[in-house]
Amino acid sequence: MAAIETEFAARLLAWFDRHGRHDLPWQHPRTPYRVWLSEIMLQQTQVSVVIPYFQRFVDALPDLPSLARAPQDDVLALWSGLGYYARARNLHAAAKRCVELHNGNLPRDLDALIALPGIGRSTAGAILSQAWDDAAPILDGNVKRVLSRLFGVDGWPGLPKVEKQLWTIAGNLLPDTRLADYTQAQMDFGATLCTRSDPACAICPLQQGCIALREGRVGELPSPRPGKPLPERVAHMLIIEDGEQRVLLQRRPMTGVWAALWSLPEHVGIEDARGWFDAHARGDFDAAQAGDTIAHGFSHYRLRIHPHRIAGVRPRHAVGDNDDLRWATRAELAGIGLPAPVRRLLQASNEKE
Known part of the structure; x- marks a missing residue:
């Protein structure tokens, strides 16, 4: 195993302890419901935008049973302005499913989580690691970008072959402890340092092992999605x-x-x-x-x-x-x-x- 693979988690956690986000509202208290809600809201939405919506949502619907009981119009009203409204409808449907199948709780099981509406493999991993400190990898947009650059992975990450390769890497990098912090560290690192444009490579704690930096390909990776003009x-x-x-x-x-x-x-x-x-x-x-x-x-x-x-x-x-x-x-x-x-x-x- 390369040095960067063995040192990745330790370096990332050391960076997180100094520069990570430790005072997000869903971290205090960090319950399965609050973690789940934050992960759904954070899909394709920045943290700064999510925070007031999250607080308003949990003030109105503080736990999973209250979400399941709420009329859909109330849930959509609380979501109004966040966009991608299928997330809110799936959240509501998943809460009802948890009441029916899991005694009003989120299941602590990867397959059971993925079976709920709106929860994919990465979101399920984020819930398991942050709510219960379980060893589960994530692969959101930030992590895909970091791993593509660090390990020089070519190809658009949305392609099944490329995504499979990234999942393997993500699983191999998991530490033995501090899984909740490690998951948050990955998201923070991609959002604030290894950003899409103008990444801070000069102060990156992983720069010595980064293939994209060594080969001058930081701007090329991850490979963009093959596209055409939107109608x-x-x-x-x-x-x-x-x-x-x-x-x-x-x-x-x-x-x-x-x-x-x-x-x-x-x-x-x-x-x-x-x-x-x-x-x-x-x-x-x-x-x-x-x-x-x-x-x-x-x-x-x-x-x-x-x-x-x-x-x-x-x-x-x-x-x-x-x-x-x-x-x-x-x-x-x-x-x-x-x-x-x-x-x-x-x-x-x-x-x-």
Whole structure:
């Protein structure tokens, strides 16, 4: 075994003791529920963004049984603004599954954890190591980047062959003790020192064994994902207000983008939007005020949103009888699960009044 493999954990933990993050809210107290929640929130989201959401979430739903009992709308409202809402729906579904199968607790077993909605192998490893100090490797984006550079692993880490190689390396590097600290150290190291761009190689405690640094390939590794330009889609969103300045919201379908969230009525074409408006409200569609177009990026496409504000609308009886439509006051919007760009549109329209 190479020297860097035998010394990796010791060097990383020594760095962590001096420079790591020791005061994150999910570390005090460090319970399985809090670890699990933080790991789900931290997927594709930075620590600084997650912290206030985490605190608000655990204040409202402090343990797994309370999460399982909560209505989905409440869970989505607490998640609103974090994005990737499938995470919240899976979190809720997993909590219910734990109540049904595991006496309201997270299971201390890799396969049982992976069987829960929204928990993959790396997240399961992070839960086991941080909640119970068990020996379980992780392989999130930060760890993939560090290991690809350190061991000179070519190829996009998302490819099965490359990922398998990285899992083997990650498993071989596990220390015998301090597994919780070791897992946090790996995440901190990739997030703050061995970063995607402009890594701090000059002060890296692993620099002597880093193949990418030795070969001048730090900027090349990990290999980027083979890609193509993202397609662009257009949506016309209607900001419909009645005489009391309530806004008409429509629930999104239960599958797909922003599933089950409340949003604004949305249509691909303006004439489709007109037809929907005439069927659900009484007002002057031609008096709509166009707002500033905003762009929102998803992993597989970009969405250009064209807002149209129509004030002084009278509701039709169908609105009150439809579970997928509701009127909401401006004050109520803060407690409703809305996609982030929709919330920005509503805030912008309110500021222009």
